[in-house]
Amino acid sequence: MALSGVQIFKLLPKTNCKKCGHPTCLAFAMKLAQRQVSLDLCPDVSEEAKKVLGEASAPPIRSVTIGAGDKAVKMGEETVLFRHDKTFVNQCAFAVEVKDTMSADEINAVVDQVLGSEIERVGQKLRIDAIFVSNASGDAGKFEAAVKAIAAKAPEVPLILSTTNPAAAEASVKVVAANKPLLYGANKSNVDAMASVAKTHKVSLGVAAEDLDGLTELTDKIKELGVEDMVLDSGARTAKEIMRDNTYIRRGALKKGNKSVGYPVITFAQRDDVMLETLIASLGVMKYASIIVMSSIDRWKSLALFTLRQNIYTNPQVPLQVKQDIYKLGTPTSDAPLLITSNFSLTYFIVSGEIEGSKVPVRLAVLDTEGLSVLTGWAAGKFTAAKIAQFIQESGIEKEISHKELIIPGYVAILSGSIEDKLPGWKITVGPREANGLPAFLKARTN
Amino acid sequence: MAFTAPNETFAGKVFQIDAGIDKKIVFGGEDVLPFHSFEGNVPNRPVVAYEIQDVPPDDWPETIKKVYEGVSGDPVTWAKYCQDKLNAKAIALRLIGTHPDRQNRSPEDAAKTVKEVLAAISVPLIILGSNHVEKDAAILLAAAEAAKDKNCFLGKAQEENYKTIAAACMANNLKLIAMSQLDINLSKQLNILITQMGFDKENLVTDPMCSGLGYGLDYTYSVMERIRLAALTQNDATMQMPMLADVGMNAWKAKESIATEAELPIGGVLEQRAIAWEAVTATALMIAGSEILIMRHPEAVKAVEKFIDELM
Numbered sequence: 001m002a003l004s005g006v007q008i009f010k011l012l013p014k015t016n017c018k019k020c021g022h023p024t025c026l027a028f029a030m031k032l033a034q035r036q037v038s039l040d041l042c043p044d045v046s047e048e049a050k051k052v053l054g055e056a057s058a059p060p061i062r063s064v065t066i067g068a069g070d071k072a073v074k075m076g077e078e079t080v081l082f083r084h085d086k087t088f089v090n091q092c093a094f095a096v097e098v099k100d101t102m103s104a105d106e107i108n109a110v111v112d113q114v115l116g117s118e119i120e121r122v123g124q125k126l127r128i129d130a131i132f133v134s135n136a137s138g139d140a141g142k143f144e145a146a147v148k149a150i151a152a153k154a155p156e157v158p159l160i161l162s163t164t165n166p167a168a169a170e171a172s173v174k175v176v177a178a179n180k181p182l183l184y185g186a187n188k189s190n191v192d193a194m195a196s197v198a199k200t201h202k203v204s205l206g207v208a209a210e211d212l213d214g215l216t217e218l219t220d221k222i223k224e225l226g227v228e229d230m231v232l233d234s235g236a237r238t239a240k241e242i243m244r245d246n247t248y249i250r251r252g253a254l255k256k257g258n259k260s261v262g263y264p265v266i267t268f269a270q271r272d273d274v275m276l277e278t279l280i281a282s283l284g285v286m287k288y289a290s291i292i293v294m295s296s297i298d299r300w301k302s303l304a305l306f307t308l309r310q311n312i313y314t315n316p317q318v319p320l321q322v323k324q325d326i327y328k329l330g331t332p333t334s335d336a337p338l339l340i341t342s343n344f345s346l347t348y349f350i351v352s353g354e355i356e357g358s359k360v361p362v363r364l365a366v367l368d369t370e371g372l373s374v375l376t377g378w379a380a381g382k383f384t385a386a387k388i389a390q391f392i393q394e395s396g397i398e399k400e401i402s403h404k405e406l407i408i409p410g411y412v413a414i415l416s417g418s419i420e421d422k423l424p425g426w427k428i429t430v431g432p433r434e435a436n437g438l439p440a441f442l443k444a445r446t447n
Numbered sequence: 448m449a450f451t452a453p454n455e456t457f458a459g460k461v462f463q464i465d466a467g468i469d470k471k472i473v474f475g476g477e478d479v480l481p482f483h484s485f486e487g488n489v490p491n492r493p494v495v496a497y498e499i500q501d502v503p504p505d506d507w508p509e510t511i512k513k514v515y516e517g518v519s520g521d522p523v524t525w526a527k528y529c530q531d532k533l534n535a536k537a538i539a540l541r542l543i544g545t546h547p548d549r550q551n552r553s554p555e556d557a558a559k560t561v562k563e564v565l566a567a568i569s570v571p572l573i574i575l576g577s578n579h580v581e582k583d584a585a586i587l588l589a590a591a592e593a594a595k596d597k598n599c600f601l602g603k604a605q606e607e608n609y610k611t612i613a614a615a616c617m618a619n620n621l622k623l624i625a626m627s628q629l630d631i632n633l634s635k636q637l638n639i640l641i642t643q644m645g646f647d648k649e650n651l652v653t654d655p656m657c658s659g660l661g662y663g664l665d666y667t668y669s670v671m672e673r674i675r676l677a678a679l680t681q682n683d684a685t686m687q688m689p690m691l692a693d694v695g696m697n698a699w700k701a702k703e704s705i706a707t708e709a710e711l712p713i714g715g716v717l718e719q720r721a722i723a724w725e726a727v728t729a730t731a732l733m734i735a736g737s738e739i740l741i742m743r744h745p746e747a748v749k750a751v752e753k754f755i756d757e758l759m
Contacts, residue, residue: 082676084669119713121661212450239757244485251453261450275750278723279730280757286734299715303703304723307661308731314665349662353700357506436578440548 003056005033011049012042019043060253061262064204064229064290066093066130066182067158073129075231075264075290081250087315092289093129094281094305095160096297097270099136100146107146111153113297119306126306132184132293133172135163140171147172151179160184160206160266160291166193177201182231182291184208184266191218195225204229206266211235212245216260230263231291239283242267246288264290271295278304285309319371320345326395327352330361334402337362337445339431340388341409342369342377350435358439360446363401367391374409385415389422407431454486455479459682461675461738462649463491464689466598466622467571472537474738475689480675481736482758492755493738495729495748496537496573497529498695501552501560502544508705510721511695511743522560523567530568533748539573539741540564541696545586546577554589561593573600573624573741584611591615600624602691603654606637613641616650624691626654629666631673631686638685652739653688659697660728667692668735675736692732695743698725726750 009029020041022028031037032053039045039053061076073093080086098110111131118127131150135143143163150159159181163169173183184206186194198205205227209215215234222230236245246265252258267289271277277294278301284292285308294301314320322343329352341351343366355362367388369377377383392398392406404426408415410433419428432441456479463476472494479487501522504512512519518528522540529535542557544550561574574590576583583603588611591601602624604612609625616623625641627633634655642648655670671690678687698704703714704721714720725747729740733755742748 082669082672083665084673212452216450239754240482240484240759243482243758247483248450248452248485251455252450256451256453258451258453273750273753275719275723275726275746276753276757279726279750279754282727282730283734283754283758286731298719299713300717300720300723301715303714303720304660304727307703308664308727311661311665311668311731316665316669346658346663346666353662353702356702356705357700437548 003033003053005030008032008053011046011052013044013046015044017044055259059262060257061250061264062229063090064231064264066160066180066204067156068178068180069156071129071156071158072180073158073291078250078288079254081247081254083312084316087317088313090290091309091313092285093158093291094297094302094309095130095132095291095293096128097132097134097293097295098146098150099134100139100142101136102146104149107149108153110297111150111157114157115154117297117299117302119303121306121310124310126302126310128297128302130158130160130291132160132162135161135165135168138165140165140168143168144171144175148175151176155179158182160293162206164190164208166190166197169194169197173197173201173203177203180204182206184231184233186218186222188214188218191221192225195222195227198227199225204231206231206233207263208233209235212248212261216258219260219263232261232263232265233268234265237268239280242280242283242289243287246284250288266291266293268293274298274301277301281305282308285312321368321371322348322366324366324368324391326363326365326397328361329355329364330359332361332363334400336360336401337407337442338365338397338401338403338405339363339407340365340367340392342367342372342374342383344369344371344373344377347373347435351438354435354438355442358442360439360442362442363397365391365395365397365406375411378412378415383412385418385422388415388419392423392426405429409433410437452485456487457679457682459679459687461678461689462651462687464622464649464652466537466573466600468598469569470536470571471598472571472739478679480679481734484759489759491738492759493733493740494536495740495742495751496539496571497533497535497748498539498541498741498743499525499529499564500544501540501542501557502550507743508699508721510704510718511699514744523563526564526568530570533745535570537571537573537739538564538568539575541575541577542586542590543577545582546579547582549577554585557586558589558593561590565594565597565599571599572597573602573739575602575624575741578603578605580605580607584608587612588615591619591621594621595619598622600652602626602652604637604641606633606640609637609641610644613644613646617644617646622650622652624652624654625688626656629656629658629663629670631655631670631677634670634674635677635683635685638688642685648684648688651688652691653686654691654693657691657693657697657728657732659694659701660724660731661703662697662701664728664731668731671732671735671737689738690736692729692737692740694725694729694732694740696741698728698747699743722746722750726754730754 369382603626
């Protein structure tokens with residue numbers, strides 16, 4: 001847990017030597033408490049103070065990375081329980097399970113699905129992040145063969161190697177150690193051997209406990225054995241257990257400074273009922289999982305989960321914005337109506353949704369208002385006659401369409417005269433105030 | 448070392464509310480965050496109501512329209528189908544046909560529909576206007592009289608029309624849904640205005656305005672979480688009402704619930720995608736704090752009920 005300035009002061013040399021650039025040790029301690037300076041500035045600090053302060057200044061939830069290169073997944077470092085307090089830091093990773101009892105063809109098919117899973121939504125690239133390979137056969141040779149086959153086909157995809165057999169762990173980790181897999185399956189009966197494999201190959205270790213008490217014992221022991229990068233499984237499997245344990249772990253780490261649970265969490269969502277599995281995975285997205293393991297990754301399911309993850313992990317203070325442009329909705333002909341709105345994503349989604357629902361093809365001009373809605377943008381000087389006129393002129397839309405009529409939102413009807421002044425030859429029409437008035441408005445025009 | 452459970456208890460509590468006469472629904476009443484039964488009381492599970500309309504659902508996307516083919520031609524048949532075949536725990540009747548841009552049905556038409564549906568079902572009824580603030584005032588007044596003493600929910604009262612609708616609720620012994628525009632302060636303010644009329648705060652349900660997955664869900668999610676935290680941590684009686692999520696109408700508006708696989712190849716099979724869109728929206732809003740949800744697709748409802756089973 002973070003130390004106060006006075007607590008830090010007690011650990012400093014108290015010589016007021018000014019070598020750190022501060023007038024007194026107390027002033028330096030205050031800056032340290034606010035994390036504005038680094039302890040390295042003090043040349044005389046004791047080793048013991050370094051250790052205590054180093055631990056106290058470590059993030060409450062450790063950063064752990066699996067994989068290497070562009071597709072590496074960074075987890076942990078979370079600072080809050082609720083997204084409205086501060087943006088959640090590292091998006092949870094979605095992983096799909098591959099069992100070593102599956103045939104080569106079946107394994108290939110899943111790997112193909114993972115490789116082809118990347119999509120783009122509101123400017124972000126989203127994909128299935130990792131493959132969870134489980135040693136369902138219990139056979140070390142089969143496990144190693146499956147890992148080899150997957151690594152050959154998808155060398156860049158981060159892997160989670162799941163086995164409780166240290167010999168199988170050793171054989172398979174060795175094959176893909178360079179890609180920094182997560183070795184999952186350290187439990188109370190194999191912990192020494194598993195920690196040794198993780199340490200030897202410098203990979204992170206997944207801790208498989210039966211409950212939170214057991215989890216704490218295991219992580220403490222593993223840390224003593226010299227492995228620092230861990231991922232936690234408290235044994236929670238039902239939705240009720242996941243809600244409880246993931247909440248306890250996040251709260252314990254952040255509010256109680258419990259270092260034993262200050263690591264990313266892995267949540268298992270596999271169910272026979274794929275729709276239910278989607279909802280359990282959704283719970284993981286919202287409630288503090290860093291890795292969510294699923295049994296299948298159909299496109300419809302991935303799209304829903306990617307979208308939820310984007311909604312949960314987006315910055316609550318900065319509205320999602322749409323790029324300034326003139327968007328075609330449906331297949332508008334040159335005489336189709338031209339409307340304008342702001343680039344606040346919610347405004348855009350609602351306006352474009354209503355227009356698409358009306359089935360009337362239109363062009364929708366989206367003005368960059370820095371993410372403000374129409375009325376707020378108008379009040380803040382971001383949705384003004386001058387900006388609208390400049391945007392329409394510079395867009396070159398005049399060459400594309402056979403009319404010169406622009407429909408503006410009803411809330412800014414007051415702008416119609418001044419836009420006409422600034423856009424000679426154009427007719428400005430005042431549309432409905434609310435987006436839900438658009439279908440009736442557009443249909444009335446086409447009749 | 449044993450793990451010390453970092454439990455949190457709160458001064459505040461969500462009001463418990465019920466609806467119906469023969470078969471009642473009860474929700475709210477918890478004194479902890481949603482589904483946090485490990486540290487407090489969660490006496491009731493969230494309730495899912497099936498959405499029906501006073502007019503045929505011509506504007507609903509194909510995937511959901513076909514589910515009610517043959518029964519959605521009239522609201523009574525539709526309501527009975529939901530109750531008897533789908534085991535609906537409650538029915539939400541949306542009087543969308545009263546909207547001036549739709550069939551512009553009259554208050555008398557609306558009252559007649561409400562009476563007929565009430566006579567045909569034994570599960571509780573939620574009566575919703577078309578969200579046209581002027582028209583809703585007249586429609587919901589007539590609907591309230593038609594539902595007198597039937598312990599229904601009536602809504603949605605908004606800032607512009609709450610006086611008429613809240614008064615109609617009080618006069619006819621009904622419960623009220625109050626909707627504000629996606630803002631915790633507006634929500635609180637509307638609750639205060641309504642209770643200042645003498646309306647019992649424990650007969651009120653808050654709708655902080657729903658949005659669908661990918662289309663503003665982040666806003667609704669956080670507004671709900673913040674309302675619930677204010678109810679519990681600050682023991683703020685103006686924010687302790689149970690919350691409604693009008694899931695179906697928002698989820699089925701998303702492009703992802705409408706576009707075919709050919710139009711949206713990254714989305715895979717349309718049917719499952721659309722069901723998942725509704726079910727994930729509902730799940731997120733339950734986790735954020737909603738206790739009463741209005742939904743459309745039976746498969747989405749089934750998945751959500753199974754999810755609640757696992758969580759309770």
